[in-house]
Amino acid sequence: MEREESYELSHFVLIDGNSIANRAFYALPLLSTSAGLHTNAVLGFTTMLLKVLEEMQPTHMLVAFDAGKVVFRHSEFAEYKGGRAKTPPELSEQFPLIRELLDAFSIRRFELEGYEADDIIGTLTRQADESGWKTTVITGDKDMLQLVSDNVSVALTRKGVSEMELYTPKEIADKYGLQPLQIIDLKGLMGDASDNIPGVPGVGEKTALKLLREYGSVEAVLENIDRISGKKLQENLRENVEQARMSKALATIMRDAPVDLDVEQTVYSGYDAAAVTEFFKKMEFKSLLSKVKTAAPKDGGQSGQERAPFSFEVVEGGRTDSYAEKLTSPMALYVEMDGDNYHHAPILGFGLAADGISFYVPYDVAVEWQAFREWLADDTKEKWVFDGKRDTVGLSWHGMEAAGIGFDVYLASYLLNATESNPTLDGVAAQYAEVGVLPDDEVFGKGAKRQVPETSVLSEHVARKAAAIWQSVPKLRDELAQHKLNELLTDLEAPLSLVLAAMEKQGVKINRERLLEMGEELDSQLETLTAKIHELAGTPFNINSPKQLGEILYDKLDLPVLKKTKTGPSTSADVLEKLAPYHPIIGEILHFRQLGKLRSTYIEGLTKEIHAKTGKIHTRFNQATTATGRLSSTEPNLQNIPIRLEEGRKIREAFIPSEAGWYMLAADYSQIELRVLAHISGDENLIDAFRKGMDIHTRTAMDVFGVSEAEVTPLMRRQAKAVNFGIVYGISDYGLSQNLNITRKEAADFIERYFAVFSGVKRYMEEIVKQAKQDGYVTTLLHRRRYLPDIKSSNFNLRSFAERTAMNTPIQGTAADIIKLAMIRMQESIREKGLKSRMLLQVHDELVFEVPEAELAVMQKLVPDVMENALKLDVPLKVDVHYGRTWYDAK
């Protein structure tokens, strides 16, 4: 049934706001902004909207919402919608945001006190239908299919909101064999659980459709009950005549609500790109920002992919002189490298930017350009950068020096939102700059497909990065000041990045032969173990495969399944330890695992990372990864070298000083987290214990078990230690019971007794959670901030997790602040005193140095002195120092 083309200029799109918001909310994971605002329903709504605008080209638009508590149907049927779960707060709080979204898009929204969105849409589609307008209704609610006519189509969202299925009378006939209005009869008979429409018991979709095809309507079915086949069905219908009529009434969408709105008031003529961009930035919809320019702009005309115009220059070899005066201060600098690992990556070129100018200097040009290299090394020329440590270390491998880093956008961005680990420049640009930057993956390609793009693409990309840095700095400075984070950046993270740069470049010397020897020893032991395990199993299999191992243990050997993972029975060490008494194979497997780990991760892994030029390992300390403020270490990770078991600890024998006759010196904080807890909780008992210099676990055991120091047994001390760990992690009886292998009841008992004695700790735990709920974030002593969007979640698991995080983060984060301060002071101290000793590694509560013999005495005193006085707390900090010929011997 083709309609006249010439009059098809109008297209009215009506959106069922509540239905789409609900769909989007349940289809998408619970996303939130760095400030803790939930946005998943908004994002889903936005995706749907962009799709509708692009595909349907509407000329008129309106979004209808439910309004008011008393819906007119309530008076007719009290239980109506009684079965519907209450709207969760995470969704309710998004409705105002969706209204903002629609305002940003200049789309008319409408609600009417006491009416549902259905009724508004029902009424408006009638009006539109009567005036012969082409109309499309967007909803997730199948009931709406009753509105379909020759003029009106209904698009039902599927799979959340990403796809839509369009229904015209033809599709309804094809799918159900019904006229659109008969959808009401269908609901009247089969009911709808989600709307608490009862329908007729025993009648589902199949039966309802069969009846309607034969009789046409609920009324006709009820008039002909006697002729209907099936005794039980007849009986059900007869007993529920009234309920069937009522159900049909409930399913009927009102078409004459007092909607005081003319369809002409819903004209849609495009959106204001600036308003939408601003809204997306607020919502942190970074991936959608690029689509704003693509969508039909309000000022008409251009569409397509082109980004906002960006102009830049490429500095060529022969013409460097004319650029010399453009090397100003301050200036944004970006060093582009080919690859993530800046200890190995070639440098491709430099991006430079300041007000109104932006240019690209290819590496070859930069090397020959004396004025540029001087500017780079001049610490009076201020540079604004993105990851100054990367630049510093990367350049130093190429014999170039960078100095005068005045602002690091990477670190600033991390401090503003530590939850989003490893800020990217494209992300920062989308949030803080006018100029757009493509993600590196899109420019270079990913994985095996990675390659350096052609020069024109590369140069623009790098120039854009520099421009984005330049434009972001003022806004980042403002935001840092608002959050009281300026000092943390300028006095801690920024200077630390240079300390870390020096440590990474210095590297730690490895005794390759020692690693090789250990590897050969492990090879032979593993061979023996493999043979033994295969014999005990009666068949060869891959011991490294949890799947195959599970089959051997639980199917073939029929051992009891104590714990399951998502994919099958667990074979983790804690489970295997419990199974050890059942079969001799278990002990061998545990041993195999232990040695296998040493071989693959440590012997082979570390050997691969020995730098060809230096014979050292140069890790990278990531300064912007963790949510708590700790560092992390990659390629290789030098913060998880074995120590707990003697066989693994031997790996540390391969970590040696880089100069003959020197020593390795290690200094670690004793109980730093519990001392921090004592300070921030103000617990008198805990403070007292530390001031008296007591063994904290023994003291805890004395207090919790009510015994004297002499009466504390090793078991009591072990349990007290676990309780202390639990306290720091944000204790739960379940977690403690797992750790100590005791019942939950016993664990709960321990916790209760602990809190009775350490009531200040208990008060702190309660207060910090309360404060986190109020502010949406927690902070460390130095104002480092972590947002906890889930702290108010209605989901028990998410909320509990956030609560434990609220308890743990100020403790772990403050301890991280302290050792970072100590590192900066330590580096200063070494320089001031003209010492040759070098700081090499940080392992969360430990610093590792290489020290000439002549400086051993000085360093043994200096290091703990600096570390213990890095920050003044209400309890003393204590540091233990050890030294030896290898890291292993520094114990």
Place this chain on the structure above:
DNA sequence: CCCCTCACG
């Protein structure tokens, strides 16, 4: 690319 497991604090 995800899952499991395990090394560290």
Place this chain on the structure above:
DNA sequence: ACGTACGTGAGGGGT
């Protein structure tokens, strides 16, 4: 009733 201890990174297996 819910089912986790906090924070990381790496290797091997399997899809």
